[in-house]
Amino acid sequence: MTRAAFLGLGAMGSRMASRLLQAGHTLTVWNRDANKAAPLVAQGARLAPTPRAAAEDAEVVIAMLRDDDVSRQVWTDAENGALSGLQPGCVAVECSTLTPAWVCQLAAQLQARGAGWVDAPVAGSRPQAEAGQLIFLAGGATDDIAALTPLLLTMGSAVHHAGPVGAGAVLKLAVNALLGVQAAAVAELFGLLQRHGLDVARASEILAQTPVISPAMKAASTNMLAGNFAPLFPTGLMEKDLGYVLASSKGQLPLVAACHAVLVQAMQQGYATDNYTSLIRLYDRA
Structure with a gap:
């Protein structure tokens, strides 16, 4: 041992x-x-x-x-x-x-x-x-x-x-950036679907049957629509990680920068300690 x-x-x-x-x-x-x-x-x-x-x-x-x-x-x-x-x-x-x-x-x-x-x-x-x-x-x-x-x-x-040395750190930042970019896109597009009058829950079920939705986003979508924001990965930590990605970029990362801005907006709305799935709250689904 x-x-x-x-x-x-x-x-x-x-x-x-x-x-x-x-x-x-x-x-x-x-x-x-x-x-x-x-x-x-x-x-x-x-x-x-x-x-x-x-x-x-x-x-x-x-x-x-x-x-x-x-x-x-x-x-x-x-x-x-x-x-x-x-x-x-x-x-x-x-x-x-x-x-x-x-x-x-x-x-x-x-x-x-x-x-x-x-x-x-x-x-x-x-x-x-x-x-x-x-x-x-x-x-x-x-x-x-x-x-x-x-x-x-x-x-x-x-x-x-x-x-x-350092390769694990870079890869982890890439993993978290990919998760964040996907989540921001899904939350934004759920807002689009709602504004066009679709049943967002039904639309999410259909999207889940297509190859474009990753397993991580299937789970995130379910939690977004259920209003489940228990902090498995808090928004504040994801914002920190994407900030690290941008600081380490050695080049342009426009999608990551856009996602980081969305996370900052969510934190300003008071969602820092909620799970990143709380990004859905930024979009009107009333």
């Missing part, structure tokens, strides 16, 4: 950490709000007071954090950052959705200390994390990813090697 540390116990991290415990791994956890660690401690995890303390005895350190700023603080804080606690030969696994620039910068810092690095953000949300059905999009050395694959498969159903 692996001695692992898990940094960040939010909606995704807590479920992923629980899977590691269920598989019998020795786990140390850290979270800014230590109270959120209580269910994992009850399962057998050890609670560390700082990221540094969590990393000190770990063979693998996994992080699932909100954004670049939080990742930077958790890993590199001069006094309590996990970076200062890593032992030579340890492997860091960053599962957060971050900018490729920060991922590559952080990887270089860890590798300079003799640690391995894999960026392994995930495709999937809370139900997939709970069921161990996440898809890992991994960037890093082939040997590191191969060695980590059995551990990652306790939390997921597949590990895909996307390329060198």
